[in-house]
Structure formats: structure tokens, C-alpha cells
Amino acid sequence: AQTVTQSQPEMSVQEAETVTLSCTYDTSESDYYLFWYKQPPSRQMILVIRQEAYKQQNATENRFSVNFQKAAKSFSLKISDSQLGDAAMYFCASRGSNAGGTSYGKLTFGQGTILTVHP
Amino acid sequence: DAGITQSPRYKITETGRQVTLMCHQTWSHSYMFWYRQDLGHGLRLIYYSAAADITDKGEVPDGYVVSRSKTENFPLTLESATRSQTSVYFCASSDSGYQPQHFGDGTRLSIL
Numbered sequence: 001a002q003t004v005t006q007s008q009p010e011m012s013v014q015e016a017e018t019v020t021l022s023c024t025y026d027t028s029e030s031d032y033y034l035f036w037y038k039q040p041p042s043r044q045m046i047l048v049i050r051q052e053a054y055k056q057q058n059a060t061e062n063r064f065s066v067n068f069q070k071a072a073k074s075f076s077l078k079i080s081d082s083q084l085g086d087a088a089m090y091f092c093a094s095r096g097s098n099a100g101g102t103s104y105g106k107l108t109f110g111q112g113t114i115l116t117v118h119p
Numbered sequence: 120d121a122g123i124t125q126s127p128r129y130k131i132t133e134t135g136r137q138v139t140l141m142c143h144q145t146w147s148h149s150y151m152f153w154y155r156q157d158l159g160h161g162l163r164l165i166y167y168s169a170a171a172d173i174t175d176k177g178e179v180p181d182g183y184v185v186s187r188s189k190t191e192n193f194p195l196t197l198e199s200a201t202r203s204q205t206s207v208y209f210c211a212s213s214d215s216g217y218q219p220q221h222f223g224d225g226t227r228l229s230i231l
Contacts, residue, residue: 006161033217043225044222045225050219093162095217104217105150105215105217106164106177107152107162107220109154109162109163
């Protein structure tokens with residue numbers, strides 16, 4: 001079983017500044033993936049970044065990076081040099097990666113954080 | 120064009136009616152999924168399929184039926200729609216159980 005919690009319903013940031021979105025999770029899986037998805041007003045679900053739990057190195061994709069704390073079951077997203085186009089709902093999600101596990105292939109999402117970017 | 124498409128994009132219906140949401144993907148992905156998105160809940164898994172003719176329940180399957188006779192199609196049917204099923208529905212697919220899922224653009228379903 002997996003649970004994902006995003007405790008910040010809304011966040012705001014000034015353009016060009018840095019913002020961090022929080023996520024905590026719990027899982028019974030021994031191996032798993034963690035994801036951040038972006039959902040702009042167009043309703044599309046866009047994969048921002050993913051982290052394999054067995055990798056200690058934090059994932060980075062251009063201005064997006066994560067702080068993965070496995071022992072604390074924490075997976076925060078840092079957005080640097082925020083842009084107006086970053087305004088969206090952000091979802092944290094987890095997914096088991098063991099083929100025999102109950103969570104294999106299935107994403108479990110957090111409640112989402114609405115990010116507003118001020119010019 | 121390759122991708123995953125959902126239809127219709129918007130649908131309004133009445134309680135008690137049957138409604139089917141369509142999902143079609145052109146990648147020949149093995150896995151397909153249906154989620155519903157509700158405020159305060161994020162996205163929740165309704166049903167998923169690991170291959171043609173193999174389906175299984177997710178977190179919130181009650182009131183829904185799925186089938187997958189062909190790899191590329193995964194329709195979701197509400198046999199007797201209720202107001203609690205008003206939601207945005209997303210279909211997704213992935214090549215394997217650990218590859219990232221690709222999402223359709225969603226169907227906004229309103230049940231009056």
C-alpha cells in the first residue's frame with residue numbers, strides 16, 4: 001500500500017525566485033519510483049521529474065530538482081528561477097517497481113499543490 | 120499522430136444513464152489506466168490493465184466497468200451514473216509497470 005501527502009494546498013513565488021514544494025510518502029514496497037507531475041490550466045498531466053528510490057543521487061531536470069530523503073520518506077521539488085509558465089497544480093506520486101508487488105505499475109497521487117507565480 | 124487520446128473532452132449526462140468514456144493509444148503500450156481527479160483527492164486509480172483481456176480494480180472501482188479487447192483501447196463505462204461520479208477522468212498508458220505513464224487530456228464529466 002502507498003500513501004502520498006502534500007501538506008501545502010497553495011504556494012506562491014516571485015518570478016525568478018526559488019520555491020520548494022513538499023511531499024511525504026509511505027510505502028510497503030521495497031523498491032519504488034517517485035514522480036512530480038505538473039498540471040497547467042489546460043488540464044494536461046506533464047511529467048516534471050522522477051526519482052528511482054534505490055538511487056541516492058537527487059534527480060535534476062534543468063531548473064527542477066528534488067531533495068529525496070529516503071529515511072524520512074520525503075520528496076520535495078525545488079523550482080529555481082521560477083517562470084510565469086511554471087504556474088500550475090503540482091502532484092507528487094509514487095509507484096512500486098517490483099513486478100510482484102501490490103503497487104507495481106500503479107501511481108498513487110498526493111492531493112496537489114497549486115503554485116502561483118507573481119511577475 | 121502517435122499519442123493517447125480521450126473522447127469526449129466534455130460530457131453532460133443525467134443520473135441513471137449509462138455513459139462510456141473512450142481511450143485510445145497508438146504506442147502499443149501494455150499498461151493502461153483510468154483515474155479520476157477530484158478536488159482534495161488528487162488523482163485516484165479506478166481500474167487498470169496490464170495487457171489485453173487483463174484488467175484489475177484500483178482504489179475506487181465501484182460503479183465502473185472496463186474492458187480491453189484490443190491493446191490500443193480501454194473504454195470506461197459508468198453503467199448507471201450518479202452525481203458522485205461527476206469528475207475529471209484521465210486515461211494513461213505505459214510501456215511497462217515501471218516506465219512513466221503518459222496521460223490523455225482528460226474528460227470532464229458532469230452528472231446532473
